[in-house]
Amino acid sequence: MTVRTHGTSPSRPAGGQRPRAPRHGGRRGRGDRPWTDPRDLWSESLAGVLARPVRSVLTTLGTVLGIGTLVITIGVASTAANQIVGRFDALTATSVSVVAPTPPPGSLDPPLVRWTDVEAVRRLAGVESAAALSDSQNTSNVQVKANDVVAPGTVNGQTLAVVAADPALPTAVRGTVTTGRFFDTGDIGRHERVAVLGYQAARLLGIADVRDAPAVFFNGQSFTVVGILGGFRREQRLSASVILPPTTAADRMGLKQVTRVLVNTSLGAAAQVARQAPIALAPGHEERLTVLAPPDLSRARKGVEGDVNGLFLVLGLVSLVVGTIGIANVTLVTVMERVGEIGLRRALGASRRQVAAQFLAESTTIGLLGGVVGATLGVVVVVSVAGVKQWTPVLDLRLALGAPVTGALVGLLAGLYPSLRAARMEPVDALRAPS
Template sequence: MTTGVHRVRRVHSVRRPRRRDGYERPWMDPRDLWSESLAGVLARPVRSALTTLGTVLGIGTLVITIGVASTAANQIVGRFDALTATSVTVTVPAPPPGSTDPTLVEWSGAGAVERLAGVESAAALSDSEGSANVQVRANDVVTPGALTEQTLAVVAATPGLPEAVRGTMATGRFFDGGDIARHDRVAVLGDQAARLLGIDDVRDAPAVFFKGQSYTVIGVLGGFRRETRLSASVILPPTTAADRMGLKDVTRVLVNTSLGAARQVARQAPIALAPGHEEALTVTAPPDLSKARKGVEGDVNGLFLVLGLVSLVVGAIGIANVTLVTVMERTGEIGLRRALGASRRQVAGQFLAESTTIGLLGGVVGAALGVVVVVCVAAVKHWTPVLDLGLALGAPVAGALVGLLAGLYPSLRAARMEPVDALRAPS
């Protein structure tokens, strides 16, 4: 018994609808159309590669633009003036003159705020118009012709002020609960006030004089990141300021929060400070970071999206031009196909498929290139890359659509060729 191997050629089954006149209408299987289009693209690899380059640049620019914009926006918001994003200020209205109502906010209110979730530090302040311009001297000796006085502000604050203004003690120390309880006549100078008064060391217990009283300087506070105007101030303990300067009422509460907790703390702080009277307080909170993120991302996208669209238009023009040239070069092939029974629709479909294939390849390569560039930029900048998966997956579809639109005119021109004229044309 003999056995043989038979090679069977697979023929795609096609349906050939009949026209009204009884003749069969020629029909090309979609798989054959795809293979013919791919063969047409690969027949001129260099030209196809150069044509695809325009779409690669366009899609790549779009992916890079939106990816880098999203990554940069995320990084900007992550570093978005962390000081502003975590600073909350509660302003306490001054009581009416001659009012006997109890104080709206007690000095102990800063401690109540510090117990709120998300609060890192808090301090209460008191100042007034009468203490904003005080003549302060560094000694009690008046020298004729010498400038011995400086106009400075005098304020009262709780011991948490250095943390609340995010400052550091340049020298000495800040007053504590003991100084407050004893009503000690001690003072802390802002670094600018200390320079104006010529005080740079507190080891010898220098004194400042104003309003007929002397105060021992125990420290110099510098490095203000909040309330920088306090750098030109004399800071007193609350009890001392109440006794000698009349600064009895809290006017502001400075609160520092962890990142992302400012909005919540802004709602809760007035309740902790003045239960039942929270509506009388004014709260200054940072803007919503999500809005800032969208704003930054929108601005960056708006600046560079035009560049990507221009590149896409250039790529589409390149595809249309090369497809049109290809149609003119393949006039004889088009005539032969028409003579063998190919319909206008089939001829147009083949060239549309070729231009769409070029656009699709450009979209795939451009999307991959764009993703790689975004990741590399993020790695160099030590950022966290933010990639839109929908954009990366939709870029090839966009490239195919660009190729489809670019090939409309050349394909229609190829379809309008008559078989006899196409065969007579020089190849």
């Protein structure tokens, strides 16, 4: 039978002591250690962040700027590097040259490469255009005049190179005939004494129009200028040359053998064409030909992208460090302002670990929110810049998806010292501290 007296309860044990209430945190875990439910910890940290919304927003801006700058700089750098390398590929990675050795003077050996052999190269897969050239040391410096009148004390001639080429040369050098026309197979078949001037040669000779059939004079012979070739994107030195039909150059200048073949290929086909072109031009003697092909640009692409990304990555990391310092500073100020709250929580039974966990959760929440907002803004900026420049945006999805995690880690690291300082506070000292 239980006897109840005033001021006592049936559950009170012997000795008159009341059972201790569980400490703040809800339940006891292993070893009788108090612990906090993760949901409670999250709600308390979120409440702490929302309690000072203006300060939390300003603190989050540091992480937003850091993560956003990191995403923007790496994204824009990758996009720009891809554009630079793409243009580099388009201009250089499709050009192949085959050089034939020049026979010694007086040699009776047949030409290693004939003018008609170029047609075999044009039939190769991946070849877009090809043209044959013939030049020599004897025709590299020829005195060319725009008229045959000799006036005392005046110089009306220029030292220019004279070369022979087939009618496909304008396409092979990616140029255009700005005035007149280029010689054709009819001119070649009739051995016509016609010439096409590179635009620099025409300017040096004072010829701007060919409608009046101007002539140039060299080696005691006259040649009618039928066109001016400009817009060279390849073989720029031909812009200061006089270009003759193959038959005319063989008859008048002794240029009988093809010395170079210029080949333009589709992107990615240069290596294959470089292997096949010598066999098509000189079967059985391909080892005597020298092929000038672009190097493998995969390493160059990686090098350009790596250099640009490395430069901008440093800038992004600097911004991220600034954001980390901002979170740490504000979290420390928050700890100092909430000394009374910390003391009260400790007095009610909260452990050091629980106090530290709350402030760590608050700083991590701020970092996570900053990472999400910063990554979103960064992706929008990268796509916008690429759209304005009409580029193809290049952005590593791992970077965009990992940015929130990075922001959370930044917040976690930034909150380590303030949370440890809050955890080391003694309840009595905290409660005595001025609020």
